[in-house]
Amino acid sequence: MKALIFSILVMVTFGEDSYGQLKNSDLNNTISSQNKLIVYGSDTCHYCIDTKAYLKERNVDFIYYDVDVNLLKQREMILKLQKAGISLDNLSLPVVDLGEKLVMNGANFENFLKKLN
16 A cells, blocks of 8 residues: 555656646747747748748748648647637638737738738
């Protein structure tokens, strides 16, 4: 009985350390990504490719997530859009998280790019 209790305590102790480290690393990733633009797009979308090129030409730091491949980031993007009250009916890539607001490509791509400055 003592051995069972001891093993449970050991598992709980080491389990909390492991989970704590994961949470700290997630927090660090979130803090570092808050300083950069986040671009949600697809490598098969020419607007997404042009947006990445536009940002690189202007030496803008950004993080790019291909939402066709990374389903967790796709879900993250959808949750951010829903939280911002943006309808998913006419979802158009790329979606850019500027920190304080989300910008989505619309009818005029040139106007979309101007919003990124």
